[in-house]
Structures are given as C-alpha cells and as structure tokens.
Amino acid sequence: MLLGIATLLVGVIASVGLTPKANTPSTSTVEIHRNQPKRTNSWMSSLYSFPSANVFAFPGIYKLEKKGVVVSIPEVKAVERTVYGSGSSECTLVFGSDISKTEIVNYSDWSTLLKISLANGTEGFVRMTLGSPFLFMEQFEGVQLSCDAAAQTRYALQTFEPGKFRLTIFPIEPEFERTSLTNIPWDPIEFTAADRAVDKTTVNTTLRFVTENKKTTPIAIMPHHQTAIIEKPPFIGSYNSALGTLQLIIADSFTVTAPKPVLKNTFLEISNTTYREEIIEALEKDTEAILLEQEPPGVYFKGTYLGALSSAFQIAQLYKKDESKQLLLAKIEDILRRQLQELTYSDEKKMLIANNPEFGHENGNDHHFHWAYYIRAAAIVRREKPESANWLDKQILEMIHDIAETDRASKRHPYLRNFSPYESHSWADGQANFGDGNNQESTSEALNAWYALQQWAVVTGDTELEDLAYWLFSQELLGTKTYWFGNNNPFPAGYAHPMASLVWSGKRDFATWFSGEKMHIYGIQFLPITPASQYLSSFTNYDAVVNDIYRDGNPVSHEWGDLLLAYISYTDPEKAQNEINFLQSNRGGMKLRSILLQVIYQNLESK
Numbered sequence: 001m002l003l004g005i006a007t008l009l010v011g012v013i014a015s016v017g018l019t020p021k022a023n024t025p026s027t028s029t030v031e032i033h034r035n036q037p038k039r040t041n042s043w044m045s046s047l048y049s050f051p052s053a054n055v056f057a058f059p060g061i062y063k064l065e066k067k068g069v070v071v072s073i074p075e076v077k078a079v080e081r082t083v084y085g086s087g088s089s090e091c092t093l094v095f096g097s098d099i100s101k102t103e104i105v106n107y108s109d110w111s112t113l114l115k116i117s118l119a120n121g122t123e124g125f126v127r128m129t130l131g132s133p134f135l136f137m138e139q140f141e142g143v144q145l146s147c148d149a150a151a152q153t154r155y156a157l158q159t160f161e162p163g164k165f166r167l168t169i170f171p172i173e174p175e176f177e178r179t180s181l182t183n184i185p186w187d188p189i190e191f192t193a194a195d196r197a198v199d200k201t202t203v204n205t206t207l208r209f210v211t212e213n214k215k216t217t218p219i220a221i222m223p224h225h226q227t228a229i230i231e232k233p234p235f236i237g238s239y240n241s242a243l244g245t246l247q248l249i250i251a252d253s254f255t256v257t258a259p260k261p262v263l264k265n266t267f268l269e270i271s272n273t274t275y276r277e278e279i280i281e282a283l284e285k286d287t288e289a290i291l292l293e294q295e296p297p298g299v300y301f302k303g304t305y306l307g308a309l310s311s312a313f314q315i316a317q318l319y320k321k322d323e324s325k326q327l328l329l330a331k332i333e334d335i336l337r338r339q340l341q342e343l344t345y346s347d348e349k350k351m352l353i354a355n356n357p358e359f360g361h362e363n364g365n366d367h368h369f370h371w372a373y374y375i376r377a378a379a380i381v382r383r384e385k386p387e388s389a390n391w392l393d394k395q396i397l398e399m400i401h402d403i404a405e406t407d408r409a410s411k412r413h414p415y416l417r418n419f420s421p422y423e424s425h426s427w428a429d430g431q432a433n434f435g436d437g438n439n440q441e442s443t444s445e446a447l448n449a450w451y452a453l454q455q456w457a458v459v460t461g462d463t464e465l466e467d468l469a470y471w472l473f474s475q476e477l478l479g480t481k482t483y484w485f486g487n488n489n490p491f492p493a494g495y496a497h498p499m500a501s502l503v504w505s506g507k508r509d510f511a512t513w514f515s516g517e518k519m520h521i522y523g524i525q526f527l528p529i530t531p532a533s534q535y536l537s538s539f540t541n542y543d544a545v546v547n548d549i550y551r552d553g554n555p556v557s558h559e560w561g562d563l564l565l566a567y568i569s570y571t572d573p574e575k576a577q578n579e580i581n582f583l584q585s586n587r588g589g590m591k592l593r594s595i596l597l598q599v600i601y602q603n604l605e606s607k
Helices: 005-015 149-154 223-228 273-292 299-318 322-339 367-384 386-404 443-460 463-484 518-523 533-538 542-550 561-569 573-582 593-606
Strands: 055-057 060-065 068-072 077-079 082-084 091-094 099-107 111-118 123-129 134-138 144-147 155-160 164-169 189-198 202-211 217-221 246-251 253-259 343-346 351-354 502-504 507-509
Touching: 055 123, 060 099, 111 189, 123 189, 144 149, 144 155, 149 155, 189 463, 202 217, 202 463, 223 253, 223 463, 246 253, 253 463, 273 299, 273 322, 273 593, 299 322, 299 367, 299 593, 322 367, 322 386, 343 386, 351 367, 351 386, 367 386, 367 443, 386 443, 386 463, 443 463, 463 533, 518 542, 518 561, 533 561, 542 561, 561 573, 561 593, 573 593
Parallel strands: none
Antiparallel strands: 055 060, 060 068, 068 091, 077 082, 082 507, 091 144, 099 111, 111 123, 123 134, 134 164, 155 164, 189 202, 202 253, 217 246, 343 351, 502 507
C-alpha cells in the first residue's frame, strides 16, 4: 500500500522548492506574547500547569515532567463501554538538566510555543502543533531521546545547527520509509489559523499551517477532515487514536466543507386543530406550573429553567396565547435582569464568571453550555422589547466574547475559548488536567451555544456574528457526528454502542459525569430541544441508536423518556406519537410537555 512513499514525498518536497537535506540553519526568531489571555478549554490547557497532564497534540501525546518531555503515541483498544487511546510513556526528551519551570509564551489557533527553563539556568523553546508529526525544540544546548527498546523505531530525534532539534513521530505502517520525513529540512510551524467562508448553502473552513519558510509540511488529518475535505490529497501514512485513524498528508493548508445549517427563530405552527388544542392545553398547564416552580439557584440549572421558559414563550407566541406569552416574557426578563447583575469579569482569569457557579464554572468549565441559555433568552427579550438594549447588550456581548471571541489580539478573552477549529468541536473543561486530556459531554448544549449566538445576531443585525454562528454550528455538528455518533468513522470492534456520550482527547466513553443510566447517557446528547434541533434528523445511525436504547426494555417510562420521543420524532414521528402514553412524567428532561407535543406534531406535519 505504501510502496514508493519516499519517492512520492521527495517529489512533493521538491515541487515546492524544498531540498530534502538536514542541518539547514534557521533564521527564525522566537516570538513571545506573554500578555495573551490564558487558553482555557482547549487541547493545550494543562500546559499552564507544571508538571502537565497528558497533552494530545496528535499524532503524539506529550507530558511535561521534571525529568523532561515524556512522549508516547496512542495505544487504542476497545471494551464494551470505552475506546481507550492514551499513551504509555514510551520515550523521554531530556535536556541535560531537570526542567524547573515551563511557560506558554505564544499560541495560535491550534499550535503553541513553550518556554522551558532548566535547573542549570539555561532556557529553550518547544513548538507543539495539533496534527504535526514534528516537535520542534530551539535554543537548547543539547537534547537526547531515551526510549523503551520496543519504541525506538517509532521516533527519530534530529539535530539542526545551531541548537535546534526536531522529534519525528512515524506512521504506524512498518514499511513506511523513515527518510521520507527525516529528510525534510528544518522548517518549524510558526502559526496556525482557520479561515471561514459562509454562503447561502455552504460553510467552508480552510486550515492553514504557516511555517518559517512558508513551505508545505507533514500534517496528520483527523477523521472528520478526511470525509469533508474538498480536494483529497494522497494519504501517505496513518496514525491511531481513540477518535479514529489519522492520515498523513503533505500540505500547507486544506479546506473542508459542510452544509449551512437551517436555524429557525421559532417552532413551526401546527395546522391540525386537534393537535393545536392539545398543545395549547398543555402549554397553559405548563405555564402555570413553571411559574410556581422554585427558581434554581445555580448558573447552569437557572439557565435550563430559562431555556424551558424561552421555548414555552415561543409556543405561546406561535398560537397567540397572549396571557401566557406575557407572563412568560415577564419571568424571562425578571431572571435576566437579576442574573446579569450576578456576573463578574475576572481580570486574573480573563473570563466572565457567575457569582452562583456550578460544575467548575469558576475555572472555565462549561461556559458555552451555560451562557447559551441566557443569550437565547436575551434574544427573545431583545426582539420583543428593543429598548432592553440599554440593560441587556453589554453583559450579553461579554458572554459572547467569553465563549466565542474572534479577535486574536484580544487581551480580554482568548480566541474561541471553547471551540477547537482543528478538532471541529468544543472542549468543556477549563483546565484539562486529566490523563485522557480534555473532554466534552453534551454536544447538543454546545450546538445550543452557537444557535443562541445566531439568534442574538439576527435580532441585533450583526451579520458578522451571524456568519460566525453558522460556522461554529456547522463545524460542531461535523465533530458531533464524527466522534460522538461515529458517522463515517465507525467505532472499533469491542465497543458495544453506536454512540459515545463523553469524548476525551484520548478516550471515548459510553458514560456521563452524572449517571450511568442509558437514557441519561443518550439524553444528554439531545437536550435542550429548540427550533434548531432539526439537525437530530441528520445522524446516519438512527436505527442503531434507537435499537440500543430500547434493548433493555421500553425507555419511554424513564424520567428522560420525553427526550427520547423528541429525538425519535425527527426521523419517525409516528412512532414518537404512538409512544406518548408510555411517558411517566410530564416534567422530564424537556421540563414541559407542551414542547414535546409541539416537536412531535410539527415533525408529523412536515414529514
């Protein structure tokens, strides 16, 4: 399969003006921007700590310890509920003296520059980039690679004068010709960036790797890249990961494409009189009940409460139930007025923090999940009461910048705090101090964040923000399908489910942070149900998901059975309608029965 790889690679290198010759001196200087906001919620976040946790800069895994930089590649194995893909500390890069301190001094979209201080007083720099099989080290007096015997053929350490070193991680194919990579001259990756283009039907993303000499470089592209790439280059080698197989290409950029999502600002009006009356009856009961309910105190659960109010308001507005509409709008406005006064910007942490945090919110955890509910609700108030701009806009815009800053030079928030352009999905944990890297559980709440941005953008006429929201939603959906639902990226043999609910850099789990129950594991990928939830019909493994959920009995009687029926309704609304009577609770995962009836009946009518 890889016959002639060396010839192919050398031909590609020569075609762009590179000479496959080592020991090429570099004229680069190390750029330092210590005033960049801390890059929380990313693949690299644990590098702010020393020693670090495992950092998954595919195809390699790196860990900074006192003795040096520990290096490994993912060892993938699958059992019933987990796909494992963490490393086993195969090699260590040692610098002639212990590491005493590390510091992130610069980063771009998916690359970072680390300053490493040694106990003997010397200092050097390490460049680490997602997708690169190279780790670049500069301004060191000496670097050595110490490997287990079984791992020695997987890596190569080269010296470039003066004081420059490069680690290469080779593809897993034993017949891969190592000189194909080691003959590539010194040319460190200095900058990475994602450029977006949104038109009426399509969202394109161009991912750029900018090297010192502005040449092509080896890039290990991820499974979602491989299915969505516009011009497919030759695949010249592969790497394993818990997320699927990475394929090596030679390029300076590549472009992936996705359809532009359809994001509506309300539900579809039902024409069937019987269905309408059933929805309206449920709405009036729901309105009375939810307004009597004690408001949750914490930032997340208060947000989910606000989300239910928002959907109920939209249903009341749809069917011209003015009394319910006004009561719900007043409650939404009241919560926002109070909650927006309970937010504090931390200049130390460079983030907006609620005074009533939950789930590690104060460390950056889940901000995109949390703020989504408030931004969507604020868009409703802004549409109904334009004068609310006086008290809404400042804090809502701060929320938006907190999770989706687009100014790479901002000193107030990091660029796209939660979203990873290279990995095509968000990360939920602020610090990522886990052996399996960072993680995200609820893709549906991540998508809700970008939907909320789009809703705010439409109401305020911000076309740039609207394009950003469409881009983020389309990319998050691509990542969701690929890594959580295994679309075009099948789970390995041994894993017994068609979906993973907790995806890490180095692991995919059929699990949640809060429960091991199957309906919770699936349901957290469906909530909240909003007018944007139509995307649930686009998963290619619907039958496998439903069969797995029903395998242990009828799950509709579970407290989150309403979420299951909502999910089913986007593909098989007749089945969802027939199962309604099995519901045991009218206040399940969707909180309000009227929302469930609305989505089932609108999907029936639009089928």
